[in-house]
Amino acid sequence: MNSTIQNIYFRSDQAKAYTLLSPALILVIFAMAAPMIVMIFTSFNTQISMIEIDRTFTTGRYEDFFSKPIFSMLLFRSVKISFFVTLLTLVTTYPLAYYIAFYVKKNKMLWIVLMTLPFWTSYLLRVFSWRVILGNKGVINSALMGTGMIDEPLGFLLYNQAAVIITLSHAWAAFAILPLYVSLDKIDKSLLEASYDLGNTKFETFWRVTFPLSLPGVIGAILIIFIPTVGDYVTPQLVGGTDGRMLSNMIQSLFGRANNFPLGAASAVLMLTTVCLIAALVTYITKKVSMRMS
Amino acid sequence: MYNKNNTLFIYCVFYFAFLYIPVLLLPIFSFNDSFHMVFPLKGFTFDWYIQMWNKSRLHQALFNSIKVGIIASVVSTFIALFAAKAFTRYKVKFHGLSYGAILLPFIIPEIIIAVALIVIWTSMGLKLGLIPVTISHILFCTPFCMLILISRMEGFDKSLEEASRDLGENSFWTFWRVTFPLLLPGIIASLLLAFVISFDEFILAFFLSSSDQTLPIYMWSQLRFPKKFPHILALGAIIIIVTSLIVMTAYWLRNLGQGKKKDFSIGI
Numbered sequence: 187m188n189s190t191i192q193n194i195y196f197r198s199d200q201a202k203a204y205t206l207l208s209p210a211l212i213l214v215i216f217a218m219a220a221p222m223i224v225m226i227f228t229s230f231n232t233q234i235s236m237i238e239i240d241r242t243f244t245t246g247r248y249e250d251f252f253s254k255p256i257f258s259m260l261l262f263r264s265v266k267i268s269f270f271v272t273l274l275t276l277v278t279t280y281p282l283a284y285y286i287a288f289y290v291k292k293n294k295m296l297w298i299v300l301m302t303l304p305f306w307t308s309y310l311l312r313v314f315s316w317r318v319i320l321g322n323k324g325v326i327n328s329a330l331m332g333t334g335m336i337d338e339p340l341g342f343l344l345y346n347q348a349a350v351i352i353t354l355s356h357a358w359a360a361f362a363i364l365p366l367y368v369s370l371d372k373i374d375k376s377l378l379e380a381s382y383d384l385g386n387t388k389f390e391t392f393w394r395v396t397f398p399l400s401l402p403g404v405i406g407a408i409l410i411i412f413i414p415t416v417g418d419y420v421t422p423q424l425v426g427g428t429d430g431r432m433l434s435n436m437i438q439s440l441f442g443r444a445n446n447f448p449l450g451a452a453s454a455v456l457m458l459t460t461v462c463l464i465a466a467l468v469t470y471i472t473k474k475v476s477m478r479m480s
Numbered sequence: 481m482y483n484k485n486n487t488l489f490i491y492c493v494f495y496f497a498f499l500y501i502p503v504l505l506l507p508i509f510s511f512n513d514s515f516h517m518v519f520p521l522k523g524f525t526f527d528w529y530i531q532m533w534n535k536s537r538l539h540q541a542l543f544n545s546i547k548v549g550i551i552a553s554v555v556s557t558f559i560a561l562f563a564a565k566a567f568t569r570y571k572v573k574f575h576g577l578s579y580g581a582i583l584l585p586f587i588i589p590e591i592i593i594a595v596a597l598i599v600i601w602t603s604m605g606l607k608l609g610l611i612p613v614t615i616s617h618i619l620f621c622t623p624f625c626m627l628i629l630i631s632r633m634e635g636f637d638k639s640l641e642e643a644s645r646d647l648g649e650n651s652f653w654t655f656w657r658v659t660f661p662l663l664l665p666g667i668i669a670s671l672l673l674a675f676v677i678s679f680d681e682f683i684l685a686f687f688l689s690s691s692d693q694t695l696p697i698y699m700w701s702q703l704r705f706p707k708k709f710p711h712i713l714a715l716g717a718i719i720i721i722v723t724s725l726i727v728m729t730a731y732w733l734r735n736l737g738q739g740k741k742k743d744f745s746i747g748i
Contacts (some may be wrong), residue, residue, distance in 0.1 A: 189729075199570055199571070202570060203571075204508040206563065207562070207572070207578055210563040210582045210626070211581065213622060214619070214661070217615050218584065218596070224600040225595055278495065281488055281495075285485070289483075289488065290486070295735070302505045303724060304502075306727040308699075308700055308720065312502055315503065323506055356498065371741075414522075417589020417590060418589075424703075428555045434591045437595060450595060464596065479715070
């Protein structure tokens with residue numbers, strides 16, 4: 187085959203591939219990219235009445251965002267809460283994924299199904315259930331008072347950032363267990379044997395062999411938990427109280443009662459920018475680290 | 481690999497309890513004869529289930545959710561099927577870029593998609609309602625469906641398709657008579673899981689549904705009133721049981737005919 191024919195053949199293959207991809211790409215362009223561009227444009231506008239928006243260009247909404255400390259504070263808090271959610275979820279699910287990958291011999295599939303099943307049941311109800319567990323008349327308090335261990339309900343359980351972090355960590359557990367398990371299960375077991383043969387202890391083997399090899403799963407879990415939770419609305423609304431309010435709750439009120447679409451759009455743009463920067467940073471650091479390790 | 485580790489096993493049992501207690505609490509209280517979710521339990525009752533049965537707004541919301549869920553799952557499975565075929569059967573140029581673009585709606589915070597859609601929709605002067613909700617659900621479900629279908633397509637022997645083509649079938653009949661039957665369990669799994677995702681989705685519907693409530697929005701509107709709350713528990717209990725059954729069916733289907741190669745990548 188000479189190169190022109192090869193070229194044509196190759197191009198027609200690309201044409202076929204992109205025909206197949208076109209519905210998905212059209213969907214992403216029209217239902218996500220275009221709306222986001224309009225959102226960015228709107229963030230440079232001004233709301234003048236309930237329904238009217240002045241379309242002249244202004245950076246006023248960004249000035250509003252940064253001049254009122256509440257906005258930056260909420261953005262910072264959203265990032266902080268997501269950071270702790272990611273950390274807590276990773277630390278608590280790693281042993282679990284490790285156990286399933288290395289100790290469970292039969293019915294691994296059943297373990298995975300059982301560990302991820304709660305994730306599919308109504309998110310709203312799971313979050314609400316935490317309110318019932320942590321509340322003043324909730325499960326923990328009524329159990330403690332019933333056994334006489336305390337006289338007054340513990341008020342610090344609900345409506346704070348800790349409650350948001352625990353609830354989100356519970357809600358996103360499946361997203362950590364799966365990537366961690368997949369990367370741990372892939373590890374070639376003879377590498378671990380080699381490590382023992384070379385005289386490493388169990389702890390050293392874990393730290394020098396198993397953990398570095400599971401890093402792709404760790405990174406996957408970090409990105410897949412951190413990014414979406416920055417924008418979570420339901421959990422801070424139901425269990426966060428004033429102390430646990432996040433930027434999403436503010437954005438929602440800007441599209442609801444406060445009725446300031448441009449400022450809401452600007453907040454969303456800044457949230458997205460922050461998330462992208464952090465995701466890029468995480469990816470960059472991992473690349474550096476994994477290069478040094480190999 | 482290793483033999484036994486009791487400490488880790490005990491830890492797993494505790495974690496398991498942590499995962500399941502919040503989920504199981506709701507069904508337990510749905511039979512409790514009290515407005516408040518407090519231990520000890522008062523008495524056994526079916527009242528909340530009967531009350532739930534008589535709420536006409538709930539019926540409307542359920543009907544809306546089913547409608548949106550069916551359309552979203554069918555459309556996104558279709559779109560994902562084509563995309564999955566492109567990625568598994570061709571060397572796509574700009575593979576990473578297109579792949580990333582299609583997966584993006586699943587990763588970026590939903591509230592940003594909700595904001596973007598409400599802004600474009602209202603600026604075009606269109607009325608909010610179930611149509612933008614459905615569009616947003618299609619966008620959100622397609623990445624899930626694509627991941628499910630890609631792993632299914634990678635799971636079977638490509639030479640079967642080649643054999644069919646060598647025997648003179650064109651690409652349509654090859655797809656219909658060879659690829660499709662082999663993919664069918666994956667397609668059904670994709671439909672089921674996309675339906676569950678759409679049925680459960682809150683934030684997009686919250687921004688875009690206006691007065692056409694879907695079921696999660698209806699539940700949200702009732703959460704604030706203690707007196708109205710118990711019938712939501714009854715509804716929740718039913719939702720938990722039905723979605724669990726659907727998801728287990730989907731898991732089972734995904735691994736059907738995959739031989740020893742089990743697939744754990746569900747939803748990720």
